[in-house]
Amino acid sequence: MDTAPNKNPLSLQIDVSRFEKATDEEKRQQDVMSESTTFFKDGMRKLMKNPLAVGSIVVLVLIILTIIIAPLVVPYSYSDIIKVNGKRDKSAKNLAPFEYSKQEQKFIDEGGKVFPHIMGTDSMCRDYFIRVVEGTKISLTVGLFASILVLIIGVLYGSISGYMGGKVDLIMMRIVDIIYSLPDMLIIILLSVVLNETLAQSNSKIIQSLGTNMVSIFVVFGLLYWVGMARLVRGEILKIKSNEYILAAQAVGAPSGRIIRTHIIPNCISVIIITTALQIPSAIFTESFLSFVGMGVKAPMPSLGSLANAAREGLQSYPMQLVFPAVTIVLIVLAFNLLGDGLRDAFDPKLRR
Amino acid sequence: MSNENTKCLVEVQDLQQHFPIKTGFFSKTLLKAVDGVSFRINPGETLGLVGESGCGKTTVGRTLLRLYKPTGGKIYFDGTEVTDRNMHSYRKEMQMVFQDPYSSLDPRMTVEDIIGEPLDVHKLYKSKGERRDKILELMGLVGLNAEHATRYVHEFSGGQRQRIGIARALAVNPRFIVCDEPVSALDVSIQAQVINMFEELQEKLGVAYLFIAHDLLVVHHISDRIAVMYLGRIVETADADELNDNPMHPYTLSLLSAVPIPDPETARAQKRIILEGDVPSPLNMPSGCAFRTRCRYATEQCARECPQLTDRGNGHMVACWNK
Numbered sequence: 001m002d003t004a005p006n007k008n009p010l011s012l013q014i015d016v017s018r019f020e021k022a023t024d025e026e027k028r029q030q031d032v033m034s035e036s037t038t039f040f041k042d043g044m045r046k047l048m049k050n051p052l053a054v055g056s057i058v059v060l061v062l063i064i065l066t067i068i069i070a071p072l073v074v075p076y077s078y079s080d081i082i083k084v085n086g087k088r089d090k091s092a093k094n095l096a097p098f099e100y101s102k103q104e105q106k107f108i109d110e111g112g113k114v115f116p117h118i119m120g121t122d123s124m125c126r127d128y129f130i131r132v133v134e135g136t137k138i139s140l141t142v143g144l145f146a147s148i149l150v151l152i153i154g155v156l157y158g159s160i161s162g163y164m165g166g167k168v169d170l171i172m173m174r175i176v177d178i179i180y181s182l183p184d185m186l187i188i189i190l191l192s193v194v195l196n197e198t199l200a201q202s203n204s205k206i207i208q209s210l211g212t213n214m215v216s217i218f219v220v221f222g223l224l225y226w227v228g229m230a231r232l233v234r235g236e237i238l239k240i241k242s243n244e245y246i247l248a249a250q251a252v253g254a255p256s257g258r259i260i261r262t263h264i265i266p267n268c269i270s271v272i273i274i275t276t277a278l279q280i281p282s283a284i285f286t287e288s289f290l291s292f293v294g295m296g297v298k299a300p301m302p303s304l305g306s307l308a309n310a311a312r313e314g315l316q317s318y319p320m321q322l323v324f325p326a327v328t329i330v331l332i333v334l335a336f337n338l339l340g341d342g343l344r345d346a347f348d349p350k351l352r353r
Numbered sequence: 354m355s356n357e358n359t360k361c362l363v364e365v366q367d368l369q370q371h372f373p374i375k376t377g378f379f380s381k382t383l384l385k386a387v388d389g390v391s392f393r394i395n396p397g398e399t400l401g402l403v404g405e406s407g408c409g410k411t412t413v414g415r416t417l418l419r420l421y422k423p424t425g426g427k428i429y430f431d432g433t434e435v436t437d438r439n440m441h442s443y444r445k446e447m448q449m450v451f452q453d454p455y456s457s458l459d460p461r462m463t464v465e466d467i468i469g470e471p472l473d474v475h476k477l478y479k480s481k482g483e484r485r486d487k488i489l490e491l492m493g494l495v496g497l498n499a500e501h502a503t504r505y506v507h508e509f510s511g512g513q514r515q516r517i518g519i520a521r522a523l524a525v526n527p528r529f530i531v532c533d534e535p536v537s538a539l540d541v542s543i544q545a546q547v548i549n550m551f552e553e554l555q556e557k558l559g560v561a562y563l564f565i566a567h568d569l570l571v572v573h574h575i576s577d578r579i580a581v582m583y584l585g586r587i588v589e590t591a592d593a594d595e596l597n598d599n600p601m602h603p604y605t606l607s608l609l610s611a612v613p614i615p616d617p618e619t620a621r622a623q624k625r626i627i628l629e630g631d632v633p634s635p636l637n638m639p640s641g642c643a644f645r646t647r648c649r650y651a652t653e654q655c656a657r658e659c660p661q662l663t664d665r666g667n668g669h670m671v672a673c674w675n676k
Binding site for chain 2: 251
């Protein structure tokens with residue numbers, strides 16, 4: 001171009017004449033932007049791309065479906081001895097998977113129908129499959145409810161401490177430090193012994209039907225396990241509070257309630273979800289451990305831990321009885337942990353961008 | 354006094370902001386972030402506030418909007434004193450644009466909700482449609498497209514984010530905006546766009562600005578008057594051109610000599626005044642004039658007494674014993 005100034009031969013300045021103008025079509029193509037996504041949609045998309053997380057979801061859904069459907073299909077009850085033709089079958093002791101007892105075999109030979117024992121039977125002539133299913137149900141319920149308990153207490157405590165700041169925060173966090181430093185297993189065992197004594201005298205129907213051990217597990221979770229959640233939530237709120245958008249909202253004149261509702265909670269919800277997802281396997285694990293050492297659910301109610309404990313006695317002769325509950329615990333805990341990791345990868349703002 | 358009060362929009366008298374800082378296990382020291390600052394801003398005028406980092410510029414801006422409770426001094430808006438009790442109504446008159454366009458916008462909110470928040474808080478609309486119309490109008494005012502309304506802030510560049518922040522400040526139709534280093538986080542080409550937009554908005558809407566920055570060139574470009582701050586005090590105020598051509602305070606001189614000059618030959622001819630030593634800790638301020646530890650002209654008087662701002666003609670105020 002003749003209007004362009006003379007160029008120094010070593011200059012890196014771009015020669016305008018070597019470019020051609022973009023057509024309108026090309027300009028329009030530059031305008032196309034990707035679909036606007038919300039934070040939640042974006043996170044879900046990332047989660048669905050993670051094969052481990054999707055696998056965990058599938059495993060968990062299958063387990064939950066089994067819990068719901070199995071008791072409807074299988075004609076046995078977890079607490080009753082197997083009956084053949086209305087009579088108790090005392091010979092159906094410690095059967096292998098899909099094996100029939102002598103009485104059942106006789107009944108089948110006569111033309112009767114007997115539902116197969118998918119996982120065999122235990123030493124008390126009860127169908128083992130339905131016991132494992134029932135145990136899984138109880139373990140999962142304990143895990144879920146304990147986590148919800150931890151969620152409520154932890155989030156409330158942490159957010160109050162974080163938002164108030166100052167002396168309130170100082171005192172509340174020292175209490176957390178004290179609880180944190182207690183040896184939790186010791187406290188759990190001591191508490192369940194003490195609670196067993198005191199709760200056994202109460203006539204409340206809810207406590208009786210749940211079993212005192214079960215109640216003590218919840219109390220223990222309510223007392224001890226919320227501290228991690230409280231610390232996390234407090235830290236997150238302190239971080240959010242220092243952001244300028246909180247100042248901006250104050251400058252606009254927004255009241256504290258509105259700031260907490262519209263700015264603080266939406267910004268720490270992902271941390272809360274992730275921590276809860278990781279809390280569930282920890283709760284299941286603790287419950288299984290307690291049941292295994294005999295401080296968990298009350299007989300005849302099974303849980304995965306107490307099933308494993310019962311199987312320990314006949315380990316040499318009937319190893320399958322230990323394998324089934326143990327594998328179920330592993331599956332559930334692993335699936336929740338992987339799901340929690342997947343959620344963190346998908347929702348943690350620090351890992352985004 | 355009352356006569357002058359009616360003329361000026363914002364008047365600050367002897368503003369103090371002291372923060373208690375824990376220095377030991379039990380002992381506390383006062384950090385005097387702002388120590389006796391006074392200035393006035395007329396309607397539609399821009400006052401530039403310059404000074405190095407940590408000298409209390411941002412604190413002045415935030416205290417002015419009562420984001421911090423001032424420990425001393427008075428703030429008048431339109432002739433009436435602003436107190437905690439009547440502050441809520443003044444939030445519609447005074448707004449703020451923040452420094453960091455990344456942390457000053459909530460990442461979980463759409464642009465529409467961010468700009469709409471002041472409208473929600475002050476209930477400035479009757480129907481959903483009116484709210485949306487107002488938001489779109491504001492977005493047009495700062496040069497954002499209407500289709501940006503439903504997007505989230507992480508989809509925008511720094512300059513666009515700052516525009517969103519400006520639209521939020523304008524939503525309540527304020528007469529005074531504190532601009533807290535609104536361009537220092539942006540790159541130079543975007544800085545120019547945003548600065549020009551500030552000027553256009555001032556022409557259109559007649560707002561007054563307190564423009565806080567550490568870049569003297571930018572401040573000189575946009576301001577009518579400039580105040581120079583050093584360690585919590587104003588050391589010199591003058592009209593923008595007067596300050597640029599005829600700086601008096603030794604600190605202003607050194608600041609001006611540090612401004613980069615585009616032409617290399619003039620730049621070589623200029624002598625830079627390089628300050629010696631570090632900025633004294635605001636926890637342990639020197640006696641008398643705060644600047645004396647780094648000042649070439651310091652005398653005994655500077656150590657004994659703190660100089661007050663005195664008029665050197667044409668409203669050029671300087672706080673120095675020797676100049």
